[in-house]
Amino acid sequence: MHASDPEMALLNARDVFVRRPECTSLWVVLADAIFSKTAQELEEQELGDKGLGDEGVKEESGEVENYYIFYKPKPTGTQTLVGEVPAAAPVEALRLALERFSGDKPPSAWWVLPARRVLVSSPDDIESMFAPAQDKKFRLSTDFHTLTEMRRVKSEFGGQ
Amino acid sequence: MFEKTAESVQEESSEAEKLRLFEARIARGEKIEPGDWMPAEYRRQLIRMISQHAHSEIVGMLPEGAWITRAPSLRRKMILLAKVQDEAGHGQYLYHAAETLGISREEMLAALLEGRAKYASVFNYPTLTWADVGVIGYLVDFAAILNQTMLARCSYGPYARAMVRICAEENFHKKQGQDIVIHLASGTSSQKAMVQDAINRWWWPTLMMFGPHDGESPNTPVLVRWGIKTRTNNDELRQSFVNQIVPELHSLGLSLPDPSLHYNKATGDWIIGEIDWDEFWRVINGHGPCNQERMEARRRAHEEGAWVREALSAYNG
Numbered sequence: 001m002h003a004s005d006p007e008m009a010l011l012n013a014r015d016v017f018v019r020r021p022e023c024t025s026l027w028v029v030l031a032d033a034i035f036s037k038t039a040q041e042l043e044e045q046e047l048g049d050k051g052l053g054d055e056g057v058k059e060e061s062g063e064v065e066n067y068y069i070f071y072k073p074k075p076t077g078t079q080t081l082v083g084e085v086p087a088a089a090p091v092e093a094l095r096l097a098l099e100r101f102s103g104d105k106p107p108s109a110w111w112v113l114p115a116r117r118v119l120v121s122s123p124d125d126i127e128s129m130f131a132p133a134q135d136k137k138f139r140l141s142t143d144f145h146t147l148t149e150m151r152r153v154k155s156e157f158g159g160q
Numbered sequence: 161m162f163e164k165t166a167e168s169v170q171e172e173s174s175e176a177e178k179l180r181l182f183e184a185r186i187a188r189g190e191k192i193e194p195g196d197w198m199p200a201e202y203r204r205q206l207i208r209m210i211s212q213h214a215h216s217e218i219v220g221m222l223p224e225g226a227w228i229t230r231a232p233s234l235r236r237k238m239i240l241l242a243k244v245q246d247e248a249g250h251g252q253y254l255y256h257a258a259e260t261l262g263i264s265r266e267e268m269l270a271a272l273l274e275g276r277a278k279y280a281s282v283f284n285y286p287t288l289t290w291a292d293v294g295v296i297g298y299l300v301d302f303a304a305i306l307n308q309t310m311l312a313r314c315s316y317g318p319y320a321r322a323m324v325r326i327c328a329e330e331n332f333h334k335k336q337g338q339d340i341v342i343h344l345a346s347g348t349s350s351q352k353a354m355v356q357d358a359i360n361r362w363w364w365p366t367l368m369m370f371g372p373h374d375g376e377s378p379n380t381p382v383l384v385r386w387g388i389k390t391r392t393n394n395d396e397l398r399q400s401f402v403n404q405i406v407p408e409l410h411s412l413g414l415s416l417p418d419p420s421l422h423y424n425k426a427t428g429d430w431i432i433g434e435i436d437w438d439e440f441w442r443v444i445n446g447h448g449p450c451n452q453e454r455m456e457a458r459r460r461a462h463e464e465g466a467w468v469r470e471a472l473s474a475y476n477g
Binding site: 040 | 195239242256346411
């Protein structure tokens with residue numbers, strides 16, 4: 001999502017990604033705040049030392065802060081929030097995530113991102129941001145009973 | 161005679177190894193993500209495909225957008241607004257997906273506005289009546305669903321994920337169009353004549369959406385191996401569409417503008433007549449009924465929106 005600031009990104013994301021009544025919360029974050037590694041990269045290279053950043057990641061406060069941890073369980077899946085860890089750098093956050101969240105089957109990819117960089121829609125905004133979609137059932141394919149209508153036409157007109 | 165240096169030999173075998181690993185990942189069903197190594201040709205083909213798909217969604221808003229102010233009821237107007245809004249959203253998903261490959265929005269839009277990029281030729285036909293809105297949803301979007309469902313298995317992660325979302329929303333598009341066609345076909349004689357006329361005009365352009373006969377693309381084997389082209393048989397998909405839609409239209413008392421159309425009991429297929437591929441290539445190459453009008457509308461929108469882009473840049477500092 002392209003936008004000039006996080007608030008506009010949130011509004012644009014609502015318009016582009018949340019047109020159907022299925023959302024109660026939306027998060028946006030600048031792409032360069034995300035530190036990501038695939039399972040293959042983790043096999044092939046050592047994670048950097050604590051305190052060292054990584055390519056493309058501009059974020060590094062040096063102080064311990066909360067990082068959100070996402071992983072993709074399998075190559076065809078989507079990134080899913082699995083928890084948070086306190087860390088002083090993205091690399092350290094990923095190292096902690098590998099210890100705490102790996103499980104029996106290593107995920108295919110990981111994201112770590114500083115919680116302070118994420119703009120989350122407010123619970124107070126649920127009504128105005130997402131509730132209007134609830135009434136717009138005409139956006140849903142289930143609102144159109146075409147099978148029933150086709151049967152009606154066939155029985156009325158004896159179609160082929 | 162050119163002699164390879166030790167360095168260039170090493171570089172070539174490194175590239176060959178990278179290609180081997182890349183193709184092995186795809187063969188294992190893994191998704192290629194932004195930042196992963198990929199052959200230059202893979203990147204180029206995806207940029208072309210995804211950006212053209214994005215252009216198609218945006219230009220595709222025009223023929224139906226023309227009927228928003230003329231919808232026959234408030235409910236139909238809201239439904240059509242929602243559909244056209246979806247198409248804008250689809251264009252956004254796809255432009256974003258293409259941008260992850262290193263091309264900018266500005267470059268893609270310039271290619272479209274300067275006539276260097278293509279979009280689905282089916283949108284170069286006019287929408288002459290309200291029935292066209294129904295037929296576009298029922299036929300054109302149904303054909304798009306069949307074409308695009310396969311793309312949800314594309315090897316490039318951002319494109320595959322965008323297609324999952326797009327296909328889900330296209331279902332609504334098809335059903336709202338089918339709903340319109342059912343109501344018109346079972347309505348007054350004028351309504352039925354109107355929808356029959358729309359079927360007559362959109363039938364062949366819809367069949368052309370599945371692409372020329374197979375065997376006409378030399379790039380197919382490598383594109384299939386790379387998971388970019390996820391099906392090899394345009395004709396099979398076209399036949400699947402025909403077999404599903406013809407009986408439905410017949411049951412509504414509607415006919416198809418094809419004197420050769422007949423049912424083959426042995427194969428269970430509805431056999432169509434020969435598609436006019438000259439028309440297909442004429443329209444793709446810019447000589448369709450609405451090519452000029454569509455591009456003028458896009459250029460005008462781009463020019464008139466310049467102040468918005470300037471304001472955003474100024475706000476951004």
